[in-house]
Amino acid sequence: MISQAAGLLTLTVYVGLFGACTRVSQPVTAESDGPAAAATMASEQAIKTSGQSLLAEGTDTLKIERQTEYELGGSGPFLYPVSLATDDSGVYISDNNAHAIRFRAPHSESVTTLPTLDTAKLVWPNTIQISKGSAFVSDNEGIKSFGLDGRFQRVLKTYYAINDFTIGTNRKIYVNPSFRTHKASNPLIIQVDSEGARVKGFGERLNHSNYGYLDDLAYLCTAGDSILAVFKHRPVVYVYNSEGKFLREFPVKHPAFESLAALAGDVAFTHPGPNRYRLPTYVSGARVVGNRLMVLLDLPQPEIVEMSLMGKELGRYTGKVPFTTSGYRGFDVQLSGSTYRFWLLAVNLKKLAFMEFTGARKNHDSQARTYSN
Amino acid sequence: MRSRLSIALLIVANLSLASYVLARRYIFTAPELAPVAQSKTLPLVELQDENGRRFRTDRFIGAPLFVQFVNPSVEAQLASVQRVREHRPTKSISWLLITGNAHDLRARLPHGSDDIVIVQEDYQALRELFSIPRWREHWIIFDEGGKYRDSGSYDTVETVNRLRSVVDNEPVFSLELLTRTVNSLSEKGQLSQFHAKAAHSPSGKTVVGMFSMACTGCPDGSLIATLNKYASLDRKNNYLIVLPNTFTKVELKTFTTNLELSIPVLLAGSEFTREWLALNEQYGEKAVNGSVFIVDKEKVVSVVNGLSETKRLLKTLSE
Numbered sequence: 064m065i066s067q068a069a070g071l072l073t074l075t076v077y078v079g080l081f082g083a084c085t086r087v088s089q090p091v092t093a094e095s096d097g098p099a100a101a102a103t104m105a106s107e108q109a110i111k112t113s114g115q116s117l118l119a120e121g122t123d124t125l126k127i128e129r130q131t132e133y134e135l136g137g138s139g140p141f142l143y144p145v146s147l148a149t150d151d152s153g154v155y156i157s158d159n160n161a162h163a164i165r166f167r168a169p170h171s172e173s174v175t176t177l178p179t180l181d182t183a184k185l186v187w188p189n190t191i192q193i194s195k196g197s198a199f200v201s202d203n204e205g206i207k208s209f210g211l212d213g214r215f216q217r218v219l220k221t222y223y224a225i226n227d228f229t230i231g232t233n234r235k236i237y238v239n240p241s242f243r244t245h246k247a248s249n250p251l252i253i254q255v256d257s258e259g260a261r262v263k264g265f266g267e268r269l270n271h272s273n274y275g276y277l278d279d280l281a282y283l284c285t286a287g288d289s290i291l292a293v294f295k296h297r298p299v300v301y302v303y304n305s306e307g308k309f310l311r312e313f314p315v316k317h318p319a320f321e322s323l324a325a326l327a328g329d330v331a332f333t334h335p336g337p338n339r340y341r342l343p344t345y346v347s348g349a350r351v352v353g354n355r356l357m358v359l360l361d362l363p364q365p366e367i368v369e370m371s372l373m374g375k376e377l378g379r380y381t382g383k384v385p386f387t388t389s390g391y392r393g394f395d396v397q398l399s400g401s402t403y404r405f406w407l408l409a410v411n412l413k414k415l416a417f418m419e420f421t422g423a424r425k426n427h428d429s430q431a432r433t434y435s436n
Numbered sequence: 437m438r439s440r441l442s443i444a445l446l447i448v449a450n451l452s453l454a455s456y457v458l459a460r461r462y463i464f465t466a467p468e469l470a471p472v473a474q475s476k477t478l479p480l481v482e483l484q485d486e487n488g489r490r491f492r493t494d495r496f497i498g499a500p501l502f503v504q505f506v507n508p509s510v511e512a513q514l515a516s517v518q519r520v521r522e523h524r525p526t527k528s529i530s531w532l533l534i535t536g537n538a539h540d541l542r543a544r545l546p547h548g549s550d551d552i553v554i555v556q557e558d559y560q561a562l563r564e565l566f567s568i569p570r571w572r573e574h575w576i577i578f579d580e581g582g583k584y585r586d587s588g589s590y591d592t593v594e595t596v597n598r599l600r601s602v603v604d605n606e607p608v609f610s611l612e613l614l615t616r617t618v619n620s621l622s623e624k625g626q627l628s629q630f631h632a633k634a635a636h637s638p639s640g641k642t643v644v645g646m647f648s649m650a651c652t653g654c655p656d657g658s659l660i661a662t663l664n665k666y667a668s669l670d671r672k673n674n675y676l677i678v679l680p681n682t683f684t685k686v687e688l689k690t691f692t693t694n695l696e697l698s699i700p701v702l703l704a705g706s707e708f709t710r711e712w713l714a715l716n717e718q719y720g721e722k723a724v725n726g727s728v729f730i731v732d733k734e735k736v737v738s739v740v741n742g743l744s745e746t747k748r749l750l751k752t753l754s755e
Contacts, residue, residue: 142507142509142510143571160510160571160572161507161509161510162510162511162512163510184511184512203651220687220690220691221690221694222650222651222652222657222690222691222694222695223651223652223653223694224651224652224653224654224657240652240653241652241653242652242653242657243652243653243654243655243657243658243661244652244657244658244661255694258686258689258690259690259694260686260689260690260693260694261690261693261694
């Protein structure tokens, strides 16, 4: 029973010490960390479940447009998907353990694999981004770009361990790197040029060794001249301009978050064993659409917060997935007219649900009532 | 009396037969059968091969056994099997592949793979029994007595060497081997640029770090940071980092910039690169990467491998 409960949570909770140079690191599990770790993981899930029962007034329920369930781990088309990105041609999903990019066309249930194998092998791919007709994928060798037909274009050997990256205007690439040697001068965000070389670094890291440096992991987005760092294990967003100047920070709110923050003070939770660290996960993805920041919260059922770039909450959307999730492995949003279209991959121990939702864009003159924490 | 005895014997025989049949089918799900991570031995269970034939794993006792869990839809996993097969040990061994799709796997193996036993039935239970993590397929080597000897992820480059080490007693990558290689290169004049550099240092020595890969979040990133730190503090010795000449000039520049190196970074000569990449091929890039050697004006003074050994050497050297 304990291992099953732990399993539900296994896939979203990662340790900070990277195993074998693979960006997706070894999860904390009951198998590896024992029943005490499993119990504390269950407490994170319980807090989230209980907190999600308190829906904010004005929350919109998303309409399910497409929902497909797949078995994880070999019987279906996905082994260990970790990131997704969309454009008009369809949905592109990087599968870490399959070393492949999977593709799903807009009106098709079938999942195919981009023929990247003969041109440039992907080595433990992680974040995928689509920009101007190319797919950019970070892997153990850098950032590789492919045509949307799978044709290899180039590799940017950055020599950074890339947690997440984003592509801004003029194809400027910003990465949130991980470091094994922790220095106060290590930046939170690094801009690299078209060859992968560092142009500049900016943003302060917390460098909390007692948390295995997990609280410096962030999803990156760009909006015009701004670069946003949406932290995975802190309910906060930092905003910088393209010169690297810190502009502002604002919180991401949910009733469960206060109790989750208390878990970060519990050593049994944060440090389940030697060289094993974890923190509660608040955020599972972030995207900018127009001048709106959309943040996917890490909750058992999807909940997306729509915010202005100044941090004002403008809307909140919830969707239903066919099972209680242990996390999300990809998130993207597009705006078509006055309708948002959301894609996400929800997972539990054995299954993955490919979800496509739509929701009407709110009239932003009347701000939705929000949580007060 | 005799008929009662016969009936009792028949009952006992039938019960024994029923127990045996049940045990044959479910033997490995028995809770007392410990996973390999604990037992450190080949589990003695009954399996069913791809053709429906049942066999006990004790048939593998008597020769080393290479077990690999394989997902045939992942090219990298198939390639790893093929690589081990192509460079297999000279002594005879048994091969067991366990997969979720035996048909696909057999179809994707090259001709001449008939000696490989493929098992699909009870795949998930076997993963647990062989202690295979959920997020990555592994291989395991058992010796001829069924004792666990080694295991690793399918993307472990030095699998071949580790298998040959168990089966053929071939050496794994060692300092002695690296020392021999570096000395041989030195004698052939392939390290002349390092000897020349050493001639200009106060101690007459230069520390050379060999890197064919590195990243900020990897162990080799820590090693580079350590060399960088000592280079900035140590006034007696020169420091260099050498990359294989397969790096382009742009890659060399990016390597230097992004890893914030204050140490000169050079490309190795052709023969040095060739020998280096041959070591990578045979022993795995991870084993060779980050090796450090010290040269003086004429010869190689010492060779180390690994972060703690390097730290110890640099501490002594800089005192």
